[in-house]
Amino acid sequence: MSPDDVSRRGFLRGIGATAVLALAGCAESPQEETDPLTPERTTQTPLGGRNETIKELDGTNVSRFSEVYRAVRDSVVQIRVRTGARGTGAGTGFVYDDTHLVTNEHVVANAQDLFVRYRTTGWRDATIEGTDTYSDLAVLRVDDRPNVATALPLRSRDPPVGTEVVAIGNPYELSGTVSSGIVSGVDRTLSAPNNFSIPDTIQTDAPVNPGNSGGPLVDLEGRVVGVISAGGGDNIGLAISAPLTRQVVPALIETGSYDHPYLGVGLENVTPAIAAANDLEEATGVYVSRVVADGPSAGVLQGSTGEQSADGGLAPAGGDVITHLAGEPVPTRATLSSVLALETVPGEPTDLRIIRDGNAETVTVDIGARPAV
Template identity: 55%
Template sequence: MEQSLSRRAMLGALGTAVAATAGCQTPGMGSESSEDSADQSSQAATDQSDSVYTDVYQEVADAVVSIRVYAETTAGGQGSGFLIDDEHIVTNEHVVAGGSEYYVRFADTGWRSATVVGTDVYSDLAVLRIGSTPDVTPLSFVASEPTVGTEVVAIGNPFGLSGSVSAGIVSGVDRTLQSANNFSIADAVQTDAPVNPGNSGGPLVSLEGDVVGVINSGGGDNVAFAISAPLTQRVVPSLIQTGDYDHPYMGVGLQSVSPRIAEANDLDPGSGVYITRVVDNGPSAGVLQGSDGDTTISGTEIPTGGDVVRQMDDTPTPTRQALGSFLALETSPGETVDVLVERDGTQETVELTLGTRPEP
């Protein structure tokens, strides 16, 4: 849940200013030249104010809401959200967690009561429902994931300052964020757009006004993250229909193959996803193998003997992030996937039927 205003943190808020220059007529300058100069100054001011950021803000801001959450035992908190249809608002699960009363406010309205229709702690997404909405166009999601370097805009309510906008680029994709119970959120978008407490749940949008992701965290070192549009589009419909979402589950401990793991396990190439352990009675029990020993390299114990996942179905898995994104975006509980593993120096394909991630 987002915390209340922090005066210290507000010092980092982004502001924009437009400077105007006043001129005076010099000796020998005729009235025509003076008028031309004034026209040029006016045109320059217009060009400066009509930026792409102004355009996208004006297009998107009406669908972005402030969220206030009240709890029975705490002071509650605040966050952001955005309208996706005539009655539903998307935000973060951590914004509404622990609350008992929920209110939303559009740019030109007062506070309206809302109810939570679904939450998912494993993707940090939640959906609110309101009884009526102003005449506002809901936001749509990008058709495809953005490339690194794409310009984006974060719109929301940092520190309770409603209607704030900050700009940056997509500085990374396919990131992995920490979730509950040592699970992770796959396919996250990284941005350098300034994001602070109160932005959580708001939209990160392209310059065309389409949602690239749901802002999840940020606040330092020019690094912030958003839950990707593809993952949001998988989770949110289920939250609206059933109130929750079932994530696929392998029942293993995973880590990307590091140089030391590659050395200890004679792996060439030194990539893939190493299975550190297999959960008893889980989906991978009897199918995949976890570590059965270790060795010491430069004073550090390195696990050995575990399977290395090279590919799932037709998708290569050179890193844990790639495997996580495949599971999150391409599979569902109950599906059977072909897993290409390297085991004891040879490669083989095994069939794995995915389970459902345990309740948090």
């Protein structure tokens, strides 16, 4: 284990509890050994434990955002893609293990040539190990990883809303950029090809821009909360959650692809109009509007049989309302998508609690795998 590995692991174990609400970051050359904004860096290793203290020239401590940035930055890479004679693209990735990087599928889509650059190196060749359109995740292989670029840990659960996070990446090819914010929401969805959606995405108000895609959104302990996938105006950025990433990436490394659980139904949130049209006591749960013929739910779940007047208009009626999936309550379509993605497996039976014609009952569906794009 290198001294840099020891320092970083010490930080991730021993970082203090007090957060200074300030933002620190810079765009730096990958060949720079020190941060020009903090020219003095001291490492203290007291007896009985390891801890890293970073100080400015005047002796004051820098913010925790700066500490997280320094603990993570060597594991974040800049990606450059050539898709043809003139086509190019750029993005971000991070170290998953000794030979693999994680990024977005859309960053490396249609790549003919692929290059990555660590903070302490020049550009290096990379190859695609596996991609998954339905989670917008891709795994790259790079055999000559520098020792200071260690794997970033991924959280096993989504963080609470309000958790402070930082996004580290290369927006507009400005390397080594950091921005801060909070987790603004969980159980969001992103659009994916073929009318599917990416479940269990994390919403953040940390500013992210083109070039941040594929980079890590990390908490203040340096753990990956999500893989940044989309950003836009109104302080809304979205990241593929760490729990979903933990499921997809090992399969991409092993086989190059991943089978997502699939019910084969069209779904809508239960609105007040749908609740009124179907004589439901409350407007909660997920309404089955249609069932795909020959899909996993065919013959088990029931879709709409017609429409009823409700709230001054027409609303679908006659379909099942799903209230629980795999033992978990699913008050919204987004929640159902997250439970389906994280708690079920293609080829295995799963119980659904439904309301049909006003009566609650339990049915069992053999989960399928999403069809190829």
